[in-house]
Amino acid sequence: MKIQSLKLVCFSPTGTSKTIIQSIARGISHSTVELIDITKPDARNQQLQTSENELLLVAVPVYVGRVPALVIDWLQSVKACNTPTVCIVVYGNREYDDALLELKDILIKRGCIPIACAACIGEHSFSSFETPIAVNRPDASDLHQAELLGSKINEKLLSISSVDDISDINVPGNYPYRGDSKTWTVDFIAISNTCSKCGVCVEACPVGAIDLENNYLPDKEKCILCCACIKCCPQNAKTMKTGIVKDTAIRLSEKCKQRKEPVFFI
CATH class of the missing domain: 3.30.70.20 (Alpha-Beta Plaits)
Structure with a gap:
């Protein structure tokens, strides 16, 4: 299957999702790549349209096991037409829970056809010198694995003649999704x-x-x-400040010390 271009969509306040999606794109190695960074408010005012001749990659962080609410709002405006899509969630070494399934479901409803999915690790947003959680991730190993995933995606594209040849990809998760996609309202x-x-x-x-x-x-x-x-x-x-967010950071720093590795579904 011939792809005319790659479109990379990321929401990446601290840069981890952006770094990972760009590494996957390097592995795919296409000459035409467009980065659509929806981190800033103005960028989320633009609607995305894609076709079956493009490969769409979407990378978002995991917030309390879910896709962030403001990202859901933007994704629900996407207009795709049988677009082969890579769904990527980035989490802080705890769990990605239902986020990958949720992202996949949202994109399917917008006209995307998942060709691969990934759950990758980035330094937790609550990580600090005092409460280290997955510090400096994605690291060199993570980015190498991301590039290898890109190579496998490219091989998969070359092995099929059209999107009709893409079979469903099963990913972990529960529906209804657990928890709330909205974050706490707290002075911290x-x-x-x-x-x-x-x-x-x-x-x-x-x-x-x-x-x-x-x-x-x-x-x-x-x-x-x-x-x-x-x-x-x-x-x-x-x-x-001392309070619920810092308490959570301390707890995660203590419980999430064991290194987790990226997981790919292709």
Whole structure:
């Protein structure tokens, strides 16, 4: 089957999903690649249309075992037409629960035909020096495996004549999906006096939640707990307050020490 181009869609506040999807694309090794990064609010105002002559790759982070709610909202506007698709979820070394099945189901309803699926590991958004969780992942091994997946996807495409030859891919998960795709509404970030008000966190926030008139604190009603503002701060001025989020980070740091490896379905 001949593919005219690759379209890479990612939601990646801290860069892990983007890094993984680009590594998979390198393994596929196509000359025409378009990256559609929907992390920023303005990017999510654009609707995506694809055809059966394109290969669509979609990578999203796992939030409490689900696809993030704002990503679901955008994905439900996708218009595909029998588009071969790679479904990728990235999680912080705990579990991906129902997220991969949910992503697959959403994309099928939009006209996509999954040709491969993957659950990969990225550094947890709650990870810090104090509470390390899958630090520096994806690492070199993860990215090598992602490229190998890309090569296998390319081999699969070459082995079939059309999307009609793509059989269903079974992935783990439960339906109805467990939990809630929406994150907690909680005030959990402290800002020290080392904050220089440089605005880096404002640019990094995927939901425009940083309040410039309130000492660069996030609006808890908008905040999705991605911690991009903490991780990107050049002054290390933002930290987690004592409370439910930090307690969760401590618990995950203790319970998720054993390294998990990417899982591929093809």
